[in-house]
Amino acid sequence: MAEGILVVLEQRKGQLKPQSMQALTLGRVLAGDLGGKLSALLIGSGVSGLAEQCKAYGADKIYVADDPGLEHYVNATYADIVAKAVKEADPQVIILPATVMGRELGPMSAARIGCGICTDITAVGVDGGALAIRKPIFAGKCFANFRSKSYPVMISIRPNVFAASEADSPGAGEVAAIAVEASPADPKEVSLVESESGELDVAEASIIVSGGRGMKGPENFAILQELAAQLGAALGASRAVVDAGWIEHKHQVGQTGKTVSPNLYIAVGISGAIQHLAGMSSSKLIVAINKDPDAPIFQHCDFGIVGDLFKVLPELNEAIKEARS
Amino acid sequence: MNIIVPIKQVPETEIRVKMAADGRSLDLTGVKMVVNPFDEFAIEEALQIKEKLGEGSVTVVTVGDSGSTQALRTALAMGADAAVRVKLEEAPGSDSLAITSMLASIIKDRPCDLVLCGKMAVGSDQSQVPAMLAGLLGWPLVTVVGKLELGDGSFTAQHQIEGMGEVVKASLPAVISAEKGLNEPRYPSLKGIMAAKRAQIEEISPAELGVDAAILGEDGAALELVGIEMPPERGEGITVDAGDDPASAARQLADWLKNHAKVI
Numbered sequence: 317m318a319e320g321i322l323v324v325l326e327q328r329k330g331q332l333k334p335q336s337m338q339a340l341t342l343g344r345v346l347a348g349d350l351g352g353k354l355s356a357l358l359i360g361s362g363v364s365g366l367a368e369q370c371k372a373y374g375a376d377k378i379y380v381a382d383d384p385g386l387e388h389y390v391n392a393t394y395a396d397i398v399a400k401a402v403k404e405a406d407p408q409v410i411i412l413p414a415t416v417m418g419r420e421l422g423p424m425s426a427a428r429i430g431c432g433i434c435t436d437i438t439a440v441g442v443d444g445g446a447l448a449i450r451k452p453i454f455a456g457k458c459f460a461n462f463r464s465k466s467y468p469v470m471i472s473i474r475p476n477v478f479a480a481s482e483a484d485s486p487g488a489g490e491v492a493a494i495a496v497e498a499s500p501a502d503p504k505e506v507s508l509v510e511s512e513s514g515e516l517d518v519a520e521a522s523i524i525v526s527g528g529r530g531m532k533g534p535e536n537f538a539i540l541q542e543l544a545a546q547l548g549a550a551l552g553a554s555r556a557v558v559d560a561g562w563i564e565h566k567h568q569v570g571q572t573g574k575t576v577s578p579n580l581y582i583a584v585g586i587s588g589a590i591q592h593l594a595g596m597s598s599s600k601l602i603v604a605i606n607k608d609p610d611a612p613i614f615q616h617c618d619f620g621i622v623g624d625l626f627k628v629l630p631e632l633n634e635a636i637k638e639a640r641s
Numbered sequence: 642m643n644i645i646v647p648i649k650q651v652p653e654t655e656i657r658v659k660m661a662a663d664g665r666s667l668d669l670t671g672v673k674m675v676v677n678p679f680d681e682f683a684i685e686e687a688l689q690i691k692e693k694l695g696e697g698s699v700t701v702v703t704v705g706d707s708g709s710t711q712a713l714r715t716a717l718a719m720g721a722d723a724a725v726r727v728k729l730e731e732a733p734g735s736d737s738l739a740i741t742s743m744l745a746s747i748i749k750d751r752p753c754d755l756v757l758c759g760k761m762a763v764g765s766d767q768s769q770v771p772a773m774l775a776g777l778l779g780w781p782l783v784t785v786v787g788k789l790e791l792g793d794g795s796f797t798a799q800h801q802i803e804g805m806g807e808v809v810k811a812s813l814p815a816v817i818s819a820e821k822g823l824n825e826p827r828y829p830s831l832k833g834i835m836a837a838k839r840a841q842i843e844e845i846s847p848a849e850l851g852v853d854a855a856i857l858g859e860d861g862a863a864l865e866l867v868g869i870e871m872p873p874e875r876g877e878g879i880t881v882d883a884g885d886d887p888a889s890a891a892r893q894l895a896d897w898l899k900n901h902a903k904v905i
Contacts, residue, residue: 427776432863509806623883631891
């Protein structure tokens, strides 16, 4: 009978991503609620050493698919490995991070296993033996509440929504190898293109500084970038400025861009169109700077400054330097 | 090159959502329904590939109720050659796996070298169909593609993964999902709109597709939709008028960032 939790971990270049720790921590909580073991699945090349870290987060069993052919993430072979691990572990719940990888691997392997899946969830609990799942829909304009009818069920969790913490006492940490067989559906070649200056991705950042039409032109994003650099924030943007070609689409936050939940979202010169609000309203704290006191963004922020951003931003960059010293 | 583009009709993105009386759906009375914005990029890319190669076909497929015929006609008006609708009214409440199984059955049945999808249907926000399709068909998959070049029996696609870009070369047939920015979707021409009005739309019953009946419809869905909720209201915030003293407003914000948000 299905029992326990299996967490599919994401690593890049031999480092577990923070989302993997968030998934492990949630897995530990659910394993406690449902009763059963916490298992983790590590996939990659030279990743066996990461098992210790999984153990610290409470993993009782760690399935490891370690193969030189897995230097790059390749979805078809990875999905085969997930399906194999699910067969071995026979879990009730499979957890993945809702990253690009998790959003591919989850549905791909769920289709093969024939199990239910809910993507990009923001809350989950156990209710009368079933899984109660909460997921933002319409980019966060509302939430859908689902209940699992059977096990196994797969969930992918939105990055940065669930906290990560090591277990009070480590898990048993038993390691089991999963055989790797390359899938014919894998790509023939994969190469990574590192972004310049290790630019942060809005989907992963804990702080986002976003600019809208109020920035007046692409040349003015430098002052926004200065603020972002000071706070260690990713640079976001509204649809209007992406459509105007001021900034690349990967920065867009909103219903046709990325939906984000950072700890802090600073909206500069963004009026707060419904489709933008949808993409960022689940941020923990929201700051707005806009010259129009009637801008809808002010209805949705924790701290608002009504004023000319071209006067406020340089002062803010100075004030932050002062506050830091 | 025969290309199949699965599409979905969705409420337009600028709407304010309103709950329906049943608490499990949205009141879409008077809401304009459109082709899922991400699917428009997939349709456009398929049309551009066909135009460039000067041969092949573009078939749009939807699993939707009779109202979604409108989305198919929009795609036909843009230039798609054929349109197929699976009658969702005969299996209402079907989940992603059921819908994808129906799509996979149609794709297996016809000549197809490439499936182009939108990266996600806005609204349900699940983004499951492309990866499930690749899983069921056993074909290569590249999602959220921002740039695509076709070669002979293969393709090269670029997409953004967290914090970096990735260039993937894989063989056809394949499933590719489109990110915004892949192209600039065209508006249907008047001539296209007129022709699309008269075009024949092939209609198929879910029962004809050989999909396990146990996974179809609301009963076959793996998850039960319990209800829909509006997000919690955000508490009253602080508002500062920068007025003639932007420096003071900036200092107050810096203070708040340090002591309340604790990011400095």
